[in-house]
Amino acid sequence: MNFWNNFAAKHPAAAKWVREGGLFVIVSNLITLFKYLLLQFLPKAFASLPVVDFGWPGIDITLFGETFKWNILGYDAAHGGLPYFCAYMVAMVIGECINFPIQRNFVFRSKGSLARQIGWYLLAFCLITCIVNSINCIWVAVAGLLVPDFIYNIGTTVLNGGISMVIFFFVNKIIFPEGEAAK
Template identity: 45%
Template structure:
């Protein structure tokens, strides 16, 4: 039995043929859509991987490190009658209703967060490079820029959270607090890293220009 032309024998069916046609008519737009979609999928998979690490790692560091409220610059401010501690790096200890230290804060939590970030990005970087952007550029130039981006973005995010969490728990409803935290931690961070990846994984990045 022979298949009629144009019935999906080639090109992956109707959707495949539509995408092939769209890609040929709008190559730049199709590239952005494909890269953006894969970037989001991989980013969420890596986020889930980090989440799994955070399920157990803070507990491994124990209550001793959880009660160590190390942070930098550890500056105390009062805004609108609310006192909070500003930290670019580190977390205050987390206490229960009885004032006892519990897992989820302090130096132990800080170490767990950064270990999960490092391990997560060690997975994220090669996946985005290989599958999303299909890049084979010079790692010696890509990795340092990516590492600096990871450091700066996460320090800025931690600084924001130290202020936002300190104020928001007293000034806004929990629903608003959670929405803003999610948008900033997830959405904005994802956009920033997509831009970084588009730069360092661009064709010709880090390669000497031909004369």
């Protein structure tokens, strides 16, 4: 504890980055684990929906002998289609509704405009979801051929959580700028 206090006194800006970065990683990983657990059960809640291609732009791609539809948003029928997309989005939205207030209030200690921060966070969530889903679409199609299910599920969770976490950290540094955070 003495080491940290000395470090924080000598390097306050670095200490703030270490504190925020460390807490951000811990909270983000816990939220990612929560989303993973939701995705173990939520697809059953949407099982009554038709398993149809649901995505955009739906470009046919073949990798490692597997042909699938590449989507920026959504999944083809072979990889869950509409029911999985609904479950995925519900898990992501619930996770972010928990993540935002924890990151804002506890990690970044922000006192800025809540409405503005929610707007930026929502925009970032939409962009990040599209980026991650476009990568995940390839992983879902190809990894299912190459690795056992439990590794595939771990990989999907790490891919979704890891990419989102890195992007959200830097977005949060913009959303919760220095002038709005508690010192």
